[in-house]
Amino acid sequence: MLTADLTGKRALVTGGASGIGKATATLLARCGATVAINHLADDGRGAATVDELNAAGFQAIVAPGNVAEGEDCVRMVKDAISALGGLDILINNAGTPVNNEPIPFEDLDAMTDEFWDKIISTNLLSPFRCTRAAASALKEGGGCVVSTASIAGLGSNASSIAYASGKAGLINLTRNLSKALSPEVRVNAVAPGLTRTPWTDTWPDERKERSVAETMLQRMVEPEDIAEAMLYLTVNKAVTGQTVVVDCGRRY
Numbered sequence: 001m002l003t004a005d006l007t008g009k010r011a012l013v014t015g016g017a018s019g020i021g022k023a024t025a026t027l028l029a030r031c032g033a034t035v036a037i038n039h040l041a042d043d044g045r046g047a048a049t050v051d052e053l054n055a056a057g058f059q060a061i062v063a064p065g066n067v068a069e070g071e072d073c074v075r076m077v078k079d080a081i082s083a084l085g086g087l088d089i090l091i092n093n094a095g096t097p098v099n100n101e102p103i104p105f106e107d108l109d110a111m112t113d114e115f116w117d118k119i120i121s122t123n124l125l126s127p128f129r130c131t132r133a134a135a136s137a138l139k140e141g142g143g144c145v146v147s148t149a150s151i152a153g154l155g156s157n158a159s160s161i162a163y164a165s166g167k168a169g170l171i172n173l174t175r176n177l178s179k180a181l182s183p184e185v186r187v188n189a190v191a192p193g194l195t196r197t198p199w200t201d202t203w204p205d206e207r208k209e210r211s212v213a214e215t216m217l218q219r220m221v222e223p224e225d226i227a228e229a230m231l232y233l234t235v236n237k238a239v240t241g242q243t244v245v246v247d248c249g250r251r252y
Contacts, residue, residue: 002228004235007032010084012077014038014067014130015094017045019197020148023223024091024230025049029058031231033089036063036080067094067126068118077133087137089234092127092147100202103160116162123166124173131177131187139184146230147174149189151247156193157211167191171243178241186240188233193247195221216249 011028015021016037026049029035035053039046041064053060061083065076081087098118103110127147138145152158153167171189178187194200194211200220212220229246233239 001027001224002231004031004231006089006234009033009088010036010086011089011091012036012038012063012080012084012087012130012134013091013093014126015148016063016091017043017049019199020192020195020223020226021091021093022049023227024093025060026053027224027227027231028089028091028234029053029060034059034061034084036061036084038063038065038067038076038080038094040064040066067130068096068122070125070129073126073129074133077130081134081137086141087134088141088143090130090134090138090143090145091230092130092145094122094126095148095150096122097159097163097199099159100199102158105161108161111160111162115160119160119162119166120169123163124169127170128173128177131181135181135185139181142184144186144234145177145181145188146233147187147189148226149174149191149243151191151193151245151250154191154243154245156247156250174243175241182240186233186237188239188241189243190226190229190233191243191245191247192226193221193245193250195223195226197223212248214251215247216251219248221246221248 011033013025016025017039050060063080067073150167152164158164174189
C-alpha cells in the first residue's frame with residue numbers, strides 16, 4: 001500500500017464513516033495525520049471508525065454534521081478545524097446517488113426538482129461550502145483539497161442525468177477552485193469507476209459483472225485504490241487543478 005509521512009498534518013474527511021471515505025481516513029491516519037471524520041449525526045459508523053483508529057494507536061476525532069445543509073456544513077467544518085487546531089488536508093468525499101436503482105436518462109419526469117436539489121446539495125454544493133469554510137485555515141499551512149468526483153462526470157454511464165451533471169460540475173469546480181486558491185492551496189479530484197462500497201454492494205451481480213467486463217483489468221475498484229490516489233494528490237506538490245481517473249481501465 002502507498003504510504004507517506006503525514007506526521008503533524010491535520011485532515012478532515014467528509015462522508016468518512018464508510019466506503020471510500022473510511023478507507024481514505026484510515027490511510028491518512030496510518031500515515032500519521034490526525035483525522036476528523038465527518039458523518040451524519042445518527043450514523044454510528046462514524047464514531048465506530050474513530051474508536052477503531054484510536055484503538056489501533058492512530059489519532060482520529062468525530063466531526064458529525066450534514067454537509068448537504070448549508071449552516072450545518074459550515075458549523076461542522078469550523079468545529080473540526082478548531083478541534084484539530086488547524087487544517088492541512090480537506091477530503092470532500094460525501095456524496096449520494098439519491099436512488100439505489102438507476103434512472104434511465106430518457107425518463108426526465110423521474111428527475112424532479114426535489115431529486116435535483118438533493119443531488120446538487122450533496123455532490124456539488126457541499127464540496128464548495130466545505131472548501132470555502134476551510135480556505136483560510138488551508139492557506140495558512142499551504143494545504144490541499146481532494147474531492148471524490150466520478151467517471152460519470154466525464155461522460156461514462158451514470159445512475160441518473162442529475163448525478164452525472166453534479167459530478168461534471170464538481171470536476172469543473174475543482175479546476176476553478178485550484179485557480180481561486182492558488183498558489184497557497186492545491187485542489188484536485190479523483191474520479192472513481194465502479195467501486196466496492198456499501199452502495200454498490202446492493203447492486204445485482206449481473207449489473208456489476210457488466211461493468212467489470214468493460215474494464216481492462218477485469219475487476220472492481222477497491223476503496224483503498226481511491227484512498228491511495230487521494231494520498232498521492234495530498235503529497236505531490238506539483239499537481240493542482242487535475243482530476244485523476246481510477247477506474248481499472250474502463251473502455252469507453
